[in-house]
Amino acid sequence: MVNLTIDGKQVTVSKDATIYEAAKQAGIYIPVLCYAKKLLPYGACRVCLVEVEQMKGRLIPSCTTPVTEGMVVTTMSDEIRKVRKTVLEFLLVNHVVDCPVCDKGGECDLQELTYEYEVVTNRFEGEKFDLPTDEVNPLIERNMNRCVLCGKCVRVCDEIVGYGSYSFINRGFETKIATAFDRGLNCEFCGQCVSMCPVGAILPRPFKFKARPWQLKEVDTVCGYCGNGCTITLGTKDNEVQTIRFNDETGVNDGNLCIRGRFGYSYVNSADKLTSPMVRRDGQLVEASWDEAIQAVSDGFKAAGDSLGIISGARLTNEELFLLKNYSKALGTENLDHSGGECYKGVTEGLQETLGIKASTATFPQVEKCDAILSIRSDFYETHPVFGMVVNQAIRRNEAKLTVVADKLGKFTKLPNARTLLHKPALELNIINAICSVLLEEGLAKTDGLEGLDDLKKGLKKFTAKAVAKETGVDEEAIKQTARELAAAENAAILLAYGLPYTAYSKELGIAAANLSLLTGIAGRQGSGLYLCGEKANSQGAIDLGILPGAKGIGAQQMLDDASTGKLKALYMVGEDPIASYPNRGMVEKAMDNAFLVVQDLFLTETAAKADVVLPAVSFAEKDGTFTNAERRIQKVRKGIKSKGDAKSDFEILQLLLSAAGKDAPATTTDAFAALTAETSGYEGITLDMLGKQGYVWGTDILKPVTSKLVAVGGGEASKSKYQLLVGSALYHSGTVSTKAKGPNAVVSEAYIEVCREDAAELKLEEGDLLKLKAEGGELKAKVKVDRRLPQGVMFAPYHFSAMELNRVYTGQPVIAVEPVK
Amino acid sequence: MFKAFAKGLSITLKYLAPGNTTTVQYPKERCEIAPRFRGQHRLVPTTDREKCVACYLCPTVCPAKCITVESAENEKGEKYPKVYEIDMLRCIFCGYCVEACPIEAIEMTDKYELANYKREQFIFDKERLLKS
Numbered sequence: 001m002v003n004l005t006i007d008g009k010q011v012t013v014s015k016d017a018t019i020y021e022a023a024k025q026a027g028i029y030i031p032v033l034c035y036a037k038k039l040l041p042y043g044a045c046r047v048c049l050v051e052v053e054q055m056k057g058r059l060i061p062s063c064t065t066p067v068t069e070g071m072v073v074t075t076m077s078d079e080i081r082k083v084r085k086t087v088l089e090f091l092l093v094n095h096v097v098d099c100p101v102c103d104k105g106g107e108c109d110l111q112e113l114t115y116e117y118e119v120v121t122n123r124f125e126g127e128k129f130d131l132p133t134d135e136v137n138p139l140i141e142r143n144m145n146r147c148v149l150c151g152k153c154v155r156v157c158d159e160i161v162g163y164g165s166y167s168f169i170n171r172g173f174e175t176k177i178a179t180a181f182d183r184g185l186n187c188e189f190c191g192q193c194v195s196m197c198p199v200g201a202i203l204p205r206p207f208k209f210k211a212r213p214w215q216l217k218e219v220d221t222v223c224g225y226c227g228n229g230c231t232i233t234l235g236t237k238d239n240e241v242q243t244i245r246f247n248d249e250t251g252v253n254d255g256n257l258c259i260r261g262r263f264g265y266s267y268v269n270s271a272d273k274l275t276s277p278m279v280r281r282d283g284q285l286v287e288a289s290w291d292e293a294i295q296a297v298s299d300g301f302k303a304a305g306d307s308l309g310i311i312s313g314a315r316l317t318n319e320e321l322f323l324l325k326n327y328s329k330a331l332g333t334e335n336l337d338h339s340g341g342e343c344y345k346g347v348t349e350g351l352q353e354t355l356g357i358k359a360s361t362a363t364f365p366q367v368e369k370c371d372a373i374l375s376i377r378s379d380f381y382e383t384h385p386v387f388g389m390v391v392n393q394a395i396r397r398n399e400a401k402l403t404v405v406a407d408k409l410g411k412f413t414k415l416p417n418a419r420t421l422l423h424k425p426a427l428e429l430n431i432i433n434a435i436c437s438v439l440l441e442e443g444l445a446k447t448d449g450l451e452g453l454d455d456l457k458k459g460l461k462k463f464t465a466k467a468v469a470k471e472t473g474v475d476e477e478a479i480k481q482t483a484r485e486l487a488a489a490e491n492a493a494i495l496l497a498y499g500l501p502y503t504a505y506s507k508e509l510g511i512a513a514a515n516l517s518l519l520t521g522i523a524g525r526q527g528s529g530l531y532l533c534g535e536k537a538n539s540q541g542a543i544d545l546g547i548l549p550g551a552k553g554i555g556a557q558q559m560l561d562d563a564s565t566g567k568l569k570a571l572y573m574v575g576e577d578p579i580a581s582y583p584n585r586g587m588v589e590k591a592m593d594n595a596f597l598v599v600q601d602l603f604l605t606e607t608a609a610k611a612d613v614v615l616p617a618v619s620f621a622e623k624d625g626t627f628t629n630a631e632r633r634i635q636k637v638r639k640g641i642k643s644k645g646d647a648k649s650d651f652e653i654l655q656l657l658l659s660a661a662g663k664d665a666p667a668t669t670t671d672a673f674a675a676l677t678a679e680t681s682g683y684e685g686i687t688l689d690m691l692g693k694q695g696y697v698w699g700t701d702i703l704k705p706v707t708s709k710l711v712a713v714g715g716g717e718a719s720k721s722k723y724q725l726l727v728g729s730a731l732y733h734s735g736t737v738s739t740k741a742k743g744p745n746a747v748v749s750e751a752y753i754e755v756c757r758e759d760a761a762e763l764k765l766e767e768g769d770l771l772k773l774k775a776e777g778g779e780l781k782a783k784v785k786v787d788r789r790l791p792q793g794v795m796f797a798p799y800h801f802s803a804m805e806l807n808r809v810y811t812g813q814p815v816i817a818v819e820p821v822k
Numbered sequence: 823m824f825k826a827f828a829k830g831l832s833i834t835l836k837y838l839a840p841g842n843t844t845t846v847q848y849p850k851e852r853c854e855i856a857p858r859f860r861g862q863h864r865l866v867p868t869t870d871r872e873k874c875v876a877c878y879l880c881p882t883v884c885p886a887k888c889i890t891v892e893s894a895e896n897e898k899g900e901k902y903p904k905v906y907e908i909d910m911l912r913c914i915f916c917g918y919c920v921e922a923c924p925i926e927a928i929e930m931t932d933k934y935e936l937a938n939y940k941r942e943q944f945i946f947d948k949e950r951l952l953k954s
Binding site for chain 1: 875877878879882895899900901924925
């Protein structure tokens, strides 16, 4: 710690702090333009100049100068005021003063400083910039005439996002921020630059001219898309979510968001949302009152008796899931499940069998301090983009060694020093097994107190690094190196994402990852962790609250199967659109046709169109409650706008259903939270007051494994087909809801099949051509996207778009053998 | 006493004399309007559109909350007021909107005859404000 004096105030700060940070800690205000908490010090704007007793004769930039013992700092004097004012005058020489039409007006740092330092005249003359604005893309608008060259956009895109869209070009007065070849911006549109820009040079285009900052009401809530659980701040006006505001005070995402979180909000305001319950009469869905609809549901479920299945989505709040669980008990069925059933089994069965827990063992911020990271299967920059940014931080700030086990390249593989174990599709299990076997062979494994070691050794016999390297096409030495790094690292992390498009080997992968975490000692060690991250906002909550088949119950796939053959008479879908997103569409459609179907959703989805009763629900922005994210952090979801029409939150609907079934329901979400914490293991004693700005992590930062059991798992089997199709999720979308949002749709609005350059050349395909693929079970048709990230023979299709009917051929297999049709 | 009585009456008589009366025979006669009189508002037009750029400063500063602005983007990509309405029944004619306007797009005219038969007719929309 270092002691210094700022404006006569004694301050003690850590030795790596800068003067600016020390002043901020002491509550002393120093103006800044180019400083941002999460970025490295830069010193571009010269607004934060201060006087330091020991460095007399010149002014010192406080944001780049580290503190030293005994430093005496003055943050304001006549000279400082004069110099700062001069800096602002320089900036205003070129800056166009179009504040009346600039959307930043009212929250612009330059505007505020100009006001504070009373820069009413300018001693300098110069030409105002007259550069063309970049309005090519639909999401981010750049007006370089307003730029003050603070470099925040350049730095955030490089340091945090790891994309590197921007750079400074030209010299002197001509300097400006530009993209490659100074073309229009064409990136992944996460909008981090928008959130960082201190002036109106980079603005969100969907919000253009919509409102002034001071007119917006800000509501802190949690993003409703992926399991990362980023906190977002809704800017609402006229009962609509107008924009997502920058906020780095709440949550653990430091204000970082991806395209979905920042631009994917428009479905909340959509006019297509259901506003009234509907009941099928004479084969037609007609609008009905709530009483009629609830009566119809109760009658239908009563007729079905215990031949009833309930499938829920993982975007309901914990309180709603709690009520749903109670409702299933009231109906006397144990056929309860969520998210397609298969994909989460790595957590509920895999981790349960090995570690005795059903959640990730550590929290996200710990990953930043890791030395070695192993990412399995999914590219987190695509499934959980903000977690991807955390990994990027670990690499850049902590020189972490990242190993990616993947069947295709991605943004992770492009990170500095990332090692990619690019394997043939469906063989990730084999590689993890090989890493385990290297650990055991080289005596690196920490085997003390582990059960089942002999069985594992036996099971791993055929997974020697050499054999697996040959089988998967991965370099043998790379596998060995990965094992050594993981074993040697003081802090290490193993990451695995799960979700609807990744149902194959889900349990086995969970077990294999757990084995590896036990052998390396990662599970339960301070600073290290095994992360199994769910696809949806409350995937972890659904598991915690037990939205799972009971002892006598059946899972989602079995329910649909049974319903399709008429064995199951009624289905209740809460926030799920299985026809669009579940594997094996043909079977799902049959199930929906046969059963008495109740659908509770935001939109009239394809599943809802087949329903007997449709109950209109509301989005995350219209309800109160809590979400539990993939690191077990419980965070508050807050209501930003009122629901439109007759739509009710899932909580209110379930209250009605419960009272129709003659049961009591908690009156408010607060009551429900109190009730659920009492019944949910791990949640005991948690109250809503404990969920502060950073939420509350149940089971503490490090969740210690209950058991340490190694379980041998077999390997995957590669497909021999020349062309193979992988199913997965794409960066711009999350589930099927994002396809109803304008932002993500503006970038990717329809299904595509990604093909590598070599295959494209061989098949004589060009970007945008229609490609037909024949597979077992049907044909696929979509536009081609030519890319460089896929190995030869491997194609990729995202599962979000129902129109492509990908799930006619995708039935849960790890890889689909396909054949292009000429 | 009589002296004081005469003095008082002389003032009265003085104002009775022609040219000294304060009563104006409205509507045949009209008062002279002071140059800074705050009457009905007017939006300043330019050649092809209104001068207003919908910066929302006037509705923000308005103490009576009688101004409604809705901004939008026109074909040229400029910001313009899609809706600009003043509710004259609520307006207190304080002139803050004129003072707040950064580009002098709103003025106050010398019109003060604002009586009307229906409430709706007191809501002045953009076209009406531009013409006045």
